[in-house]
Amino acid sequence: MADTLERTETHRLIASDKVEGTAVYNPQNEKLGTITSVMIEKRSGKSEYAVLEFGGLFGLGSDHYPIPWEMLTYDTDKGGYVVNLTKEQVEGAPRYAREEAPEYTDDYGRTIYGYYGLSYPML
Template identity: 80%
Template structure:
């Protein structure tokens, strides 16, 4: 166990393969979905989006919702991330079908950040 922990998780860092599949909750402890993947800025190395899979049954009919990474907080007790988004807000959120990944342009980023009331970071 200690050997596995040392390779893919420390007190402060976690491997991307462990993030994928992690559950996402809202503050009311409702499960919203799971992390499908993480979008990372090539130059800075910062995580920019957590792409959450939501809806459907067993991954069928589910969509993917990019959420600004800074909106998520890891909760050790839940073993997952918490994001202050009501399920109802997700129904109108920017999303895409599982097999239809958009181009993550600055314009698309401004749409995502704007939907959640955030300023798009100027890198």
């Protein structure tokens, strides 16, 4: 077991399969949901979005909300990520149904980043 941990997580790095399913909280310690996937820019290798599963009950009726990766901070005490958003802000954010994943175009990216008041990265 220790050998597996050493390969998939260090003090600075974590394997993508360990990120998926990780809880996301707001600063008020409310659980907003869990990360279902990480969207990575192909050329730079930089994580661009964490896709948050939010809403519904036991995963039924929940939607997926791409959140710019730079908004997340890992909290070792919580064993999850913290994002400075309220549940209401997440509810109003760009989202899609689990079975209707969008095409992550630059226009879509600008919509997501714009919602959060961030500049879309030009690579």
